[in-house]
Amino acid sequence: MSTMDLLTPELDAYLVAHSDPADDLLRDLAAETAAAFPDAARMQISHDEGEFLTMLVRLVGARSAVEVGVFTGYSSICLARGLADGGTLLACDVSEEWTDIARKYWDRAGLADRIELRVAPALETLRALPTDPVIDFAFIDADKVGYAGYYGELVPRLRPGGLIVLDNVLQGGRVVDPAEQGDAVRAIREVNDLVVADERVDAVMLPVRDGVTLARKR
Numbered sequence: 634m635s636t637m638d639l640l641t642p643e644l645d646a647y648l649v650a651h652s653d654p655a656d657d658l659l660r661d662l663a664a665e666t667a668a669a670f671p672d673a674a675r676m677q678i679s680h681d682e683g684e685f686l687t688m689l690v691r692l693v694g695a696r697s698a699v700e701v702g703v704f705t706g707y708s709s710i711c712l713a714r715g716l717a718d719g720g721t722l723l724a725c726d727v728s729e730e731w732t733d734i735a736r737k738y739w740d741r742a743g744l745a746d747r748i749e750l751r752v753a754p755a756l757e758t759l760r761a762l763p764t765d766p767v768i769d770f771a772f773i774d775a776d777k778v779g780y781a782g783y784y785g786e787l788v789p790r791l792r793p794g795g796l797i798v799l800d801n802v803l804q805g806g807r808v809v810d811p812a813e814q815g816d817a818v819r820a821i822r823e824v825n826d827l828v829v830a831d832e833r834v835d836a837v838m839l840p841v842r843d844g845v846t847l848a849r850k851r
């Protein structure tokens with residue numbers, strides 16, 4: 634998936650320099666991911682987006698979080714680091730190969746006891762969860778055609794005041810180009826329309842990297 638950058642390289646560097654820096658563990662994870670999976674490494678969220686997620690999890694005071702789309706675990710670490718004491722993250726992905734690296738870094742980060750990995754199609758994992766509204770925070774960053782399904786399963790399980798964050802909602806700017814009719818772009822347009830019309834949530838779309846939407850349960 635290609636992403637967009639609204640910033641000049643100079644502003645990008647300035648922004649990163651004025652956010653809390655990545656620690657050695659996150660730097661090592663990014664480097665190992667780039668070396669092991671050079672073609673897929675661009676799927677990893679950027680460091681400033683990771684800091685943004687940690688901040689949001691803290692602001693929500695989340696104890697129960699869900700991630701859809703783990704890859705090698707960068708965003709999982711950022712989410713788990715923001716959890717309140719005793720909090721847990723349910724991490725969903727289909728790839729054993731990618732999540733093997735994630736598990737290694739969760740261990741090293743001392744977060745392994747806070748993160749439960751489910752390797753299965755995320756829709757199955759989410760549908761099998763209890764329907765009580767107990768989830769405080771969810772991050773959706775997996776296959777784009779699945780977003781509407783993940784969102785649909787998560788909203789009823791979110792507690793009032795809980796937050797869902799959807800990543801890549803601008804699709805490198807392709808969402809506003811009518812000539813772009815690929816499956817991922819169409820799926821993202823549909824979920825973007827669905828979220829803003831959903832009366833169960835307050836929604837705001839932000840130009841953070843490739844675009845994130847925050848949907849807060851009313």
Ligand SMILES: C[S@@+](CC[C@H](N)C(=O)[O-])C[C@H]1O[C@@H](n2cnc3c(N)ncnc32)[C@H](O)[C@@H]1O
Nearest residue numbers: 676677678702703704708726727754755775776
């Ligand atoms: C964009 S990457 C996630 C990047 C990750 N958030 C990070 O910061 O490193 C998308 C992930 O979604 C996973 N995925 C794709 N289809 C899936 C599905 N149906 N269920 C669960 N995970 C899926 C892929 O295996 C991949 O690891």
